[in-house]
Amino acid sequence: MKCDEYDVVIVGSGIAGSVMAKTLTRAGKKVLLLEAGLQAGIAMDKEGAYQNYQFYLDTYYKAAAKVPNSPYPNLPDAPSPDVLDIAPIPNSCSPSTKGYLVQAGPIPFASDCYRGPGGTTLHWLGSTPRMLPNDFQMQTKYGVAVDWPFTYYDLMPYYEMAENEIGIAGDVKEQIGPDVEPVKNYGKDYVFPMQKIPQSYLDQTIIEITNGKTVTVELNKKEYTISYVATPQGRNSIPEPAYKYAGVAWNKKTQKLELEKTDAEYDPVGSLWDPYTGQRCEGNSSCVPICPVQAKYNALKTLRTADHDNLDIITQAVASQVLYDKGSMDITGIEYKKYRYGNSPIYEKGIAKGKIYVLAASAIENAKLLLASGIANSSDQVGRNLMDHMVMLTWGLLPKKGFPYRGPGSTTNIPTFRDGDFRKEHAAWISPIDNWGWAWPTFAPGSDVSNAVGQGMFGKQLRDHLSDIIPRQLLLHFECEQLPEPGNRVTIDPRYKDQLGNYRPVIHYNASEYMQRSFEAAKKVSDQLYKAYNVQDFTSYSAQNPDHVQYKGKVYNFAGAGHIVGTHRMGSDSNSSVVNPDQRTWDHGNLYLVGCGNMPTLGTSNPTLTMTALTYKAAEAILKQLEN
């Protein structure tokens, strides 16, 4: 295509950028997409896509530590944050600079993301619960944080679009918990595109472990009944015959995005290289960091189905500056540095021009780019309110074998503490049951082997010991909702730049007392659960772990959930937010921000689904703006 001025320039090919590109090009708009990662990663032809993905897979097999970014190239020209770089921070004057993120502390931010074609959806887990209606009104209901500028119900049609595009497997009828009921939250007769992913044998073992007796726990002198929900997720399963939507399309007449109806059965979207590979989850048990058959959704599936006659993509192009007219405040171009190889300091500058600009580069990169460009920040909110789920893990041995290390990372969650009056005092949390044993906190089962061998075990004794303990491993998450706090933020500092001369993000991060109280509460709940399940608790927290807090004399460790949210919040007035409800910056009439950075609060849901719904809302606003 190649034109001088596009309708829209998008930065980033993750799920927000790809959904935007697909929606706009299919509505006939000319789009230019800038992607910082390598050209090979964006291959859309079968051979190229296959070869590149096999390279990722091979890298994963050979990686000593199989962390979320382990399969993917980490480029000096467009580096990604990596959890392996988390290190103690001596003091705020000497931040930890071990990895790409400059960690100013006081505690290191614990999550990573991936900067490359397809973005973090390459290594996301794929869990897609919706947020709760109360999550949108935290200030009104509980007197903390802020309200969203619209309600859950306003977002509902866009949730349906996101669930169509990602391809959600789940059972709406089972979505029951605090502030969730099928009809209230999903509407009458609504179904997901695919039937639910079977709950694991481990889940069933736990659910049945009390022989039908309900488990109750006490917290803050209140009794709670534990319930279990099959988690909706973006991975392929058996098509749901009652699902009748084809896809999202722009209706010029109504000036709205609409889900088009069809009589055809939903067809699970297979891998990039073969439509018949990955039509069902095959139980590879490696969703994070890589699904070998691409049964799990990734954004490249969306990008592939954009209208490529209307789309140009420039890869190895790192956006470095957003240019604007000081009079009109309109954005006039995006300057990017196109490097030759991922580790070469040689680059050429280019300027991408369009009528409208969309930053979809991740919460951290969007904020960094805005700060570097000195724009969109009249509210002084850019970079602030960085949030994540702070994940407290607890682990133990079940009284019988549940056979973990099989199936998707999590297939069931405990929703009991997702909402309640306690949110006035401490964070809410969701508790996924983890299907992968103690892998996350202890590097099991490798560590189980080395511990046993270290004790002198060998032969049949070793084999019997391992086959007794590994199948009994249980890991629970307590994913605590971090609230927006101005001091948790992304900043820039001229002392810290990458080799192309682009800023590295400087992160300031802490766990407030609101969070610390939730760790204490969650641990109390965990203790009661383990007692009820007759699980032997092996949880151990250490002050040696850089991500620890001490509360009332006790140490708690937390991990990052990879849910990086909130750095350019959306709101209803320009004094306290960066974007308006259409996700257009208050300061620049032709600049939109998309992605998790817009979310005013996090709730207890994995944020990708909600962020994708928001992106459809933004795409609709852009189409309206372009046509008027």
Add this chain to the structure above:
Amino acid sequence: MNTNNHATFLTISAYLTGFSETDLLGTGMVDPYYAAIRDNNDPEVLGYFYQEAATILADSHGDEAEINEAIAARLIPDSCYNGIAKTIILLWYTGNYGNDVLSTDSYKEALVWNVAGAHPPGAKQPGYGSWALPPFSV
């Protein structure tokens, strides 16, 4: 290849891991592991290790309890042969030599997944819905 040492490696591996020689052969990893042990150890110490292993196997005439006792006393202690016996066990169970994954194949053939009733993450996938049932081997 020293065929005597190779044979000793296989037999002693079976006693060290608790898997049969046929099971170990079925992984296809006997040769690469033998080579990895050969290439990463002092040949003199390794020579003594094989000599001791062969002696243990020959002297106990296949009496399992006797062999295990001898292995525990004469091969397993860290003071013996630079810990080669433990290295061999870890190699078979995890596919790692030290902290490094030896190869793509070694990752996929690590015995720990077998004893866990599972499979190496990202390989040997058991198929849709398999995780909702106990493993076939149970």
Add this chain to the structure above:
Amino acid sequence: MSKFFQKNNPKRQRFVPEDKPDKSLLKGRAMADTAPPDPEEIKKRLLENLQQAIKLEHSTIPPYLCALYSIKDGTNEFAVNTIRSIVVEEMLHMVMAANILNAIGGKPAINTKDFIPGYPTKLPMIDESFIVNLEKFSKASVDIFLQIEKSAEHPEHDGDDYHSIGEFYMAVRRDLIKLNELTNGEIFKGERQPQVTSEQYYGSGGKLIAVYKLEDALEAIDEIVGQGEGIDNTIDDPDQEMFGEDIEYAHYFRFNEIYHGQKYKPTDSVHDDPSGPPVNVDWDAVYNMQLNPKMSDLPEGSPVWQKMYDFNKTYMALLNNIHDACNGQPSLLITGVGLMYDLKYKAIELMKTPFGEEGLMAGPSFEYVQ
């Protein structure tokens, strides 16, 4: 749309042979020139032939799997992906033949001793000179696969044998049409319950067709035959490009690309060998599997015998599973997929296990065991 592509997928090749007079009907006419065809007799023949069709589709699977699993991990990507996709479709064909049989009130028998061919063997129902082995991936074995998938031009011939899979299916096709006509469609029971549907079967180029009426049955046969058969001189459409990245080739062409180590290019004719870009085929990156291994080659109870026995137990569990799935419990097939993977891993273990003579490896023997 060209007549050489599937109705439900315009990118998928479909070569259905020209309709020629059927021997079985000719034979019937010769015997009783004036008598109308007897529906009972046709039905009997159909029940028999559809059972044979299931058996025939199955008989290609063990040889293809041996070739596939003999290829060393991480090599021969093109051949692996190709053979895998073909095997998945052969299984699809097998299940669809069972669907047709169920649709006219038959009972597929998939777990009996005589269901499993004793390799080396000729293909069931097909009177052709070539012998099919359980053997490793090699130029010779792929050559046999080409013969399985290609039906050459056969002159008119006498006798009630069939010279190709296509010929056999055309007879089934005509019987179905005739019987449907004679029974005013009553022969098709339209029962939903015994039909395996795309809920249970996936991952294949062809879509699984549930059979409730004649049209479904004919579509299913066209999918089965269209993938491998009828490539003779009667089809030629100079205006139609038959190859290209988005086109799903019939099995013959897919095997032919492996055989020649070269892809077809869009302008190639179906009658010529591929002349496109080369693909890497490494005939040496293969486990040296014993030809047509048998459990009886080894002392009963020996470790390798035990491994072969374990493999065959899994194989029987799979056949039992498919049998039950095709006899009223289709949802069982979802578990069957797990057994297929288990079978694969057991087969590959055998491929790595030395077998008697120096340098030879064991392999899956696909034998009936209790």
